[in-house]
Every structure is written in structure tokens, then in C-alpha cells.
Amino acid sequence: MTDLGFVHRYIPSPSDSPLTLLLLHGTGGNESDLLNLGRELSPEAALLSPRGRVLENGMPRFFRRLAEGVFDIEDLTGQTHALARFVGDASRTYGLRPEKVVAVGYSNGANIAGSMLILHPGALAGAILFRPMVPFLPDKLPDLARKPILVLAGSRDAVVPRDETERLASLLKRAGADVTLRWATATHAIADGEVEAGRGWLAAKFPS
């Protein structure tokens, strides 16, 4: 398989659905990690799943960090541009509809999805963000005009404090996005009921 700049897996839609889920794993994950999650979120969508290109003690990530929750912004922006290019190249290679690409990110993957929403707002139709943080504060708000974004947060998350989640939701709302913030009684790990909630949200916002 051509790697298009990122090692990745691509699973076509079983039913010619126009929707593609861009699956972005967490620290230490890989391109296979979120395929089941993607299928649970949508039985019909095509799945495009890249592996983060940065290694932290052997663990793949989508960008470098200086410490837990402290991001290397230069690397983050460079990797975000590369990921946006990958989505464009993959759309041409696999015949995907670029205006129907919805990101599904977990943790580090949710953070680069947030960065893509800020730096390349046209590259995503929407996003499901499991346990995201504020990737960085932009000088100028992007135009996310009614873009559907689901933020799934855990009230017992030791990695992402509650006010961080609230700051991100507020930033996305101020940029014009159609934000749904859902709290689960959960840690940083995805908990029961959240995938089902994501599936319902996706079917409502992106009906086939």
C-alpha cells in the first residue's frame, strides 16, 4: 500500500457511503487500534486510519510534547499540516469525498484533530473528540461555521482537567461550531455508553 506520508490502513465503505471516519489513535496506539471503534460508530463509513509519525520512548504519537500536557507547538503545527495533506492525498487515492471526512480522535489523536480544526477548518466535516485538550490558543479564531463537533469528556479524567475541556468547548463554540459536550462518569479511558452516544450523534448529524 502507498503510505502517502503516513503508515495507515484504509477500509472502504461496505455500502458506498460517502462518509469517511479519519481515526486518530492515542499515545502508544497504531493504525489498527481504532478500527473496531470506527465500525461501532458507523457500520457504513469508510475508515482511514493513519499512525502518528512521532515516537516517544517507542510509542507512536501524532506530535511531540515537552511534558504531559505541554505540547511542542512547532512540531504540532508541522504535523497538523502533514496530516491535512495526507487526508487530501488519501481522498484522491481512494476516491473519498473530502467534504465528508469526520475525524474520530482519542486523547493525543483528539488533540491533533483539534489542531486540524483550528489550522485547516475546511479539511474536516466534523469531529468526535474523546478526551481532548486545547491543542493551542490561536491568534485568530478559525471559521467553524456550524461544523458538528462532539466532545466526550470524563469527570474523573486525571489527564484532562474539567476546566481544560470547558475551555476547548468554549473556543470551538466561539469559532461557530455546533458543539455537543457530553460528560461521562469516567477516567481517561472510554467508558460504557460513550460509543453508543457517539453512534447516535453521528447518525443524527451525518445521516446517510
Ligand code: MLT
Ligand atoms: C497529549 O499528549 O496529546 C495528551 O497529553 C494526551 C496523551 O497523549 O496522553
